[in-house]
Amino acid sequence: MNNQEPGTLKDEELVRLYVSSQKNLYFEELYERYSEKVYRKCLSFVKDQAKAEDFTHDIFLKVITKIGTFKESARFSTWLYSITYNYCMDMLRKQKRLQEDSLEEPMEFVEENVDHELLSMKKEGLQKSLEEISPDEKAMLLMKYQDEFSIKEIAQTFQISESATKMRLLRTKEKMKKLYLEHVILISLFVLKILLLFRK
Known part of the structure; x- marks a missing residue:
């Protein structure tokens, strides 16, 4: 299995191999598959390319730290998108609180x-x-x-x-x-x- 090209492996197999070997090529393949999709999803929330890029970077840092907790009862894509949605929602809540604090400024x-x-x-x-x-x-x-x-x-x-x-x-x-x-x-x-x- 370890001799297979990362591009031929399923998401869940890549996760298993990355967790067991800590070899970056397995995580890099997951990043290649999903970074653009995660970016587009972030962009749909924030409508700002720079922020969406920052969000995407932060989300994949979270994925690296949490990947050992991934359970194969769900698809990897579902697990990844749940992290993406939760991160975006947290950031939007923070942004909303900041906006509420500045409501006194006249429009x-x-x-x-x-x-x-x-x-x-x-x-x-x-x-x-x-x-x-x-x-x-x-x-x-x-x-x-x-x-x-x-x-x-x-x-x-x-x-x-x-x-x-x-x-x-x-x-x-x-x-x-x-x-x-x-x-x-x-x-x-x-x-x-x-x-x-x-x-x-």
């Missing part, structure tokens, strides 16, 4: 490019709704509907039962619908107000 209304903003507001309604739910809720929705994780895999990631996972998904979807409708109504009222101002 300025920028009138430039108002027409462009009005045109793009509706398609941004869904994104704005995603930004208003908790990091846990956002992660669960992305896992289910973007990354197509199974209910079982999501339950394992969040360490809750499958029935609790289904209930959380249902509640989060209902919350998203409510937030989206609120955004659409607010946007419509704003557009109407702008149009009335232009007519005066």
